Amino acid sequence: MGLSGPDSCSVTSGGWVVVRVEVGVGVPADPPSQAATNVSATSDNITRKQRDFMQSPRRIPMGDVVGQAFRAAPLRRDLVHQHHTISFPPKGADRTVPASGEENAMAARVTTTDRVLASLRESILSGEFPAGSLHSIYRLADLLEVSRTPVREAVLRLADLGLVTIERNRGVRIRGVSVTDVRSVFELRLMIEVPAAAYAAAHATDDDVRLLEAELDGMRDAATAGDESAFTVHDRALHETIGAVLGNQRAQHEVAALRDSIQTRGASTLHRSRGMPEILGEHVPIVTAIAARDATAAARHMEEHLVSTASLLMAQAATPDDPAPESGWADRLRPHLYVPDGAASPPE
Structure with a gap:
């Protein structure tokens, strides 16, 4: 086995140096390698799954097909060597073997x-x-x-x-947003974010408080400039900062998903039921209470903010067949919300 001659080395347009090595005359051809067999089996499996998906879209998630395609990549690199073509990337270049046409x-x-x-x-x-x-x-x-x-x-x-x-x-x-959708989402948010606000008041560091105040300033500046997009970003970041103090990533992910489940369907109170100054006004006492280390007040103001937002959204989504609930719809949750140490009763 040796180099195939003066043309055995070449440089591709991407800067790859390709060396072709041929098996000498009289040397039996290598039998199919295990790598080749594996690639063939994997490719057949991908093709079968693609066919199944086209025939019945719910039968197999595309992620499975894509995952199998990329899992096949290392096998193809083995197969490159079995075919006696060895590629060397130029210095400093990406050393990954270029993807095949199928990939x-x-x-x-x-x-x-x-x-x-x-x-x-x-x-x-x-x-x-x-x-x-x-x-x-x-x-x-x-x-x-x-x-x-x-x-x-x-x-x-x-x-x-x-x-x-x-x-x-x-x-x-x-799909639109129904009253039931809004109520379900905000009942869960109340059960997570009200205790989180109380916890933040008791455990937030000075840096945490500075971050909250910075997000509040960002909301204030955006409201003054009439920048709805920036206002929404700072609003969300403020809630995320409060949740981060709790240190429970699962709870943070759940709250983010709950927010998205409403917002991605176009549900918003902004300019429909209230403006940016009103929304800002509901966040100021939350941050003030956390900065003052007043857990009871932080929980109360977070509850008021979420109940207010949910009530306005339910009023917007209400139909004759799906009316908005009466005021006090969240009262049934209050005994289960966080009660700070030393508090005689849940926030009123």
């Missing part, structure tokens, strides 16, 4: 799905696709100028997010 196609397909998902989500949030409207996969594919497969995959992910419902033989219906 590139799979990566492009995932990227297309992500783009479709982002586009559909934006259409829902902007109101271009209003709540209750029905859309076919064919129409969406034509609208976005892509094939039906990435649209189908994106729709399944939107359904997982609660933004759409899939109606058999009809299409995709855009």
